[in-house]
Amino acid sequence: MNNKKTGSIRSKKKREAARFHIGAILLSFIMVYPLLWLVASSFKSNDTIFIDSYSLIPKVWDAVKNYTTGWEGIGGVPFGRFMWNSLVVTVAGTVCGVFSALLAAYAFSRIEFAFSKFWFGCVIVTLMIPSQVMVVPQFIIMEKLGITNTKLALILPWAFGSAFFIFLMVQFFRGIPRELDEAAEIDGCGKFGILFKILFPVVRPTVVTCSIFSFYWIWQDFFQPLIFMSDIREFTVPLALNMYLDPNSFNNYGGLFAMSFVSLIPIILFFIIFQKYIVEGIAMDGIKG
Numbered sequence: 469m470n471n472k473k474t475g476s477i478r479s480k481k482k483r484e485a486a487r488f489h490i491g492a493i494l495l496s497f498i499m500v501y502p503l504l505w506l507v508a509s510s511f512k513s514n515d516t517i518f519i520d521s522y523s524l525i526p527k528v529w530d531a532v533k534n535y536t537t538g539w540e541g542i543g544g545v546p547f548g549r550f551m552w553n554s555l556v557v558t559v560a561g562t563v564c565g566v567f568s569a570l571l572a573a574y575a576f577s578r579i580e581f582a583f584s585k586f587w588f589g590c591v592i593v594t595l596m597i598p599s600q601v602m603v604v605p606q607f608i609i610m611e612k613l614g615i616t617n618t619k620l621a622l623i624l625p626w627a628f629g630s631a632f633f634i635f636l637m638v639q640f641f642r643g644i645p646r647e648l649d650e651a652a653e654i655d656g657c658g659k660f661g662i663l664f665k666i667l668f669p670v671v672r673p674t675v676v677t678c679s680i681f682s683f684y685w686i687w688q689d690f691f692q693p694l695i696f697m698s699d700i701r702e703f704t705v706p707l708a709l710n711m712y713l714d715p716n717s718f719n720n721y722g723g724l725f726a727m728s729f730v731s732l733i734p735i736i737l738f739f740i741i742f743q744k745y746i747v748e749g750i751a752m753d754g755i756k757g
Contacts, residue, residue: 503732510534510726517721530722538723538730542711543700547727550708554687555734557619557704561626562682566675568629573637574663578649588638594631603695610696621696622704626686633678640674641667676745683738687731705731 504524509517513530520527541547575581576588602625610621644667652662668675690706697703703711709731712724 506725506732507729510722510729512722514720514722517725531726534722534726535730537720538712538727542708545700545703545708547708547730549701550703550705551731551734553619553702554704554706554731557622558683558686560619560623561686562679564623564627565629565682566633566679568627569633569637569678570663570668570671570675572629572634573641574659574667576634577638577641578646578662578667579659591631591634595635600691603692606692607695616696617699617702619702622689622693625692626682630678630682633682636678637671637674640671644670673745676742680739680742684735687735 505521508524508526509521511529511531511534512526513528514534516526516528539547541549572591576584576591606625607616610616610624615621615624648666649662652666657665688706689704690710693704693707697707700711705727709724709728712720712727
């Protein structure tokens with residue numbers, strides 16, 4: 469009886485495990501399908517992309533032409549130029565923005581100054597302000613400074629930290645014992661020494677997490693470059709991809725999908741390289757809690 473009962477329990481567990489894995493595979497396929505469709509469409513000929521749009525197997529292969537014509541770019545500007553523009557803006561905006569958020573979070577969480585809670589509340593309130601609302605005053609400022617149509621105009625709006633990143637880092641800083649600061653001060657460390665030598669190694673997973681979010685947000689941003697840029701040579705990738713579709717002439721869907729996939733590669737690589745820090749941050753947060 470015991471053997472039958474044990475065998476029944478094992479078979480039940482195997483059936484449950486099989487159902488779980490089948491469900492997980494189906495759900496994963498549904499989530500990944502748009503990316504698979506994009507890659508498959510970049511291999512199809514421009515005339516057959518939407519004839520059998522649900523199929524992931526091209527009837528007519530035209531990958532070489534799609535990637536070649538896509539990389540040639542628009543208006544005499546190669547797509548590599550657009551990738552370079554996006555890379556410069558994204559890296560500079562991410563580094564400056566995360567660094568600014570780190571300094572602000574350290575000040576709010578570890579340094580006593582007048583009305584600190586009030587100013588932190590003001591920062592949190594800005595989370596409720598849509599970014600689109602800020603574009604018009606930002607454009608006026610950029611125009612007064614004479615830096616529209618330059619990469620600097622796209623970097624500055626991201627360079628002084630995000631309220632979300634500041635809030636995230638403040639919460640993490642508050643979970644670190646202040647005894648570490650006091651011990652470092654006794655050893656002769658200043659404020660910057662405490663931040664970068666003592667606290668930064670602890671909050672590094674949070675900093676990397678913010679960097680990943682920032683990299684993705686800046687890379688895919690379409691609205692700000694649309695407002696600030698009119699020189700095609702300074703366009704970023706989202707603006708360039710939009711130019712592959714022209715209702716008054718030929719729509720190069722093959723080149724569009726090919727370059728859309730190419731534009732995803734930096735984001736995917738960035739996430740793969742630094743994803744271990746996200747897992748580390750979640751684990752540390754669970755231990756801290």
